[in-house]
Amino acid sequence: MSKAILVDTTRCIGCGACVSACQEANGLPENDDTQLTAQTLNVVETHGEVFVRRFCMHCLDPTCASVCPVGAFRKTASGPVVYDADRCMGCRYCMMACPFSIPRYEWNAVLPKVSKCTMCAPRQAKGQQPACTEACPVEASVFGERDELIAEARRRIRENPSGYMGHIYGEDEAGGTSVLYLSAVPFESLGLPVDVPHDPLPMYTYRVLSKIPSLVSLGSVLLGGIWWITNRRNEVARAEGTGGEESGGDDQ
């Protein structure tokens, strides 16, 4: 039971209705940014003949949620990855780590926040769909269950194999995302990062972090042991009057 958005770039006409709807739903000022900014959570980019919406991918195992030292990001059960500005201390590790480079920062604010699409989590809580998918006049962006949207995407590819790349971007990228893309041209040419690993990125750091408890316990035993042995050796050496390393006790 996890919601997702399917973006079919072959259908998008670049009208910008999703952008306006996003601004209105999030109370953001109207602007004509061509890239994501702290004030623009959804943008329609033009790559050659193709229009591509860019917004948060809402990863199934989000990198931002795993790297945030204070747990300001959270993947909700229903799909959206949400941000709690009250916890954020502004280290910007989320921006560094996001494989899709989505989070933006209020660089000119004295008390800045991170900003990114929330998949309209507040609207979803009221049983509504995200503003962008509701506004799309040609169903280039549709909202639904992730499983069903993947089945729908596969159907479109199967029925028109020459009209689509045989891959659903977001099905496996970064371990899978709640935003899925279909395209007629290579995803690279749409500005989507294609080097993103297909396993969840949080594992890359967790593999190391999970070793800390054993490192600490082993390390303290090892260091304590070395201390005891070298200390004892010096004591014995002193007692036998053969010198050894001079020991002045434990004073600095």
Added chain:
Amino acid sequence: MTWTRLPKLTFWRAVLVVILAAGFYSTLLRFTKGLGAATALSDRFPWGLWIGFDVLCGVGLAAGGFTLAAVVYIFHLERFHPILRPTILTAFLGYALVAVALLFDLGRPYRIWHPLIMWNPRSVMFEVAWCVMLYLTVLALEFSPVVFERFGWRKPLKIVRSMTIVLVIAGVLLSTLHQSSLGSLYLIVPSKLHPLWYSPLLPVFFFVSAIAVGLAMVIFESNLSARAYSREIEMPLLADLGKAMAVVLAFYGLMRLEDVISRGAGRYLLKPTSETVLFGLEVLLGIAVPLAMLFVRRVRENREGLFAAAVLVITGFLLNRLNVSITGMEGFSGTLYFPKWTEVAVTLSLVGVAFALFALAVRYLDLFGPQPSDAVARREEAISRVTG
């Protein structure tokens, strides 16, 4: 030990004043107009000089503290005792610099304590935050006897001394975690960091290179303080450290080489990119040349030779950290980051303050122990060692 014996200092004082004035302006700008006004950071390049230099390099250059504390207290190689105090102080100042730099870099610095109560153990940054807090405390306690002695506070002195070995073990463990965790920070950007530097072994590389640069820093500082305060230099001790540094460096170099080959990243070295040049410089200046120098006994046991090798190791280390944090990330980001002068001014101010504090400590605290010329004190110490 007075200021008047150091005529050069007036010049350096003037430089410090200029730097601090620029730093003061930059600080005002940063905290009244935001990060955008004071830095060249952007959505495409969210971490710059303050993380790349102040934090990553600051922590690394402080690594002499835990290395030498382990040598003296855990391995009981007590002949290194005379250079321990200035090293611990350098480490403490280095970490204090890191903490202050974080206050500048964090978007909301007044929330720096949040990791205390808001936990996310899956985050490397969470580990980093705790390591900074805990190790800064340990370093303060490790250095506190020097201050207690100065004021003759016997009771706290006794308490801290009784904890020495526990503090040292905690310090070594925290340093191990912290040095390596700074490398782990970059494990999560496999598609963003240039393949010449991205490696699953980053935490190991950061730790091993920190030990090498820690030793280099001890050699470097000993030379500087000997020069500035006209003290005799502990050359046999430093030559031994140089030998240890060569071993660590050789190990580090072999690991880096094996890593680049086994990941198939060697092919990037054939491309004429700025990354290739920077990688080459880093390996040549920071590993190959100093290693060759240190293997020659005549160079290793020569004051200038050893000092030059240490400077090279430090240079290579700085290059490595800046390559991982800045230049290695620029290719993916599609932008060129170059720090604004205000960022540089803050960094220089912090370094300047650290130098000034070190000079003050030399003046007011017993940092180096008895001077070789001070024969009476030395005899007294020798007696107290035998009897105590």
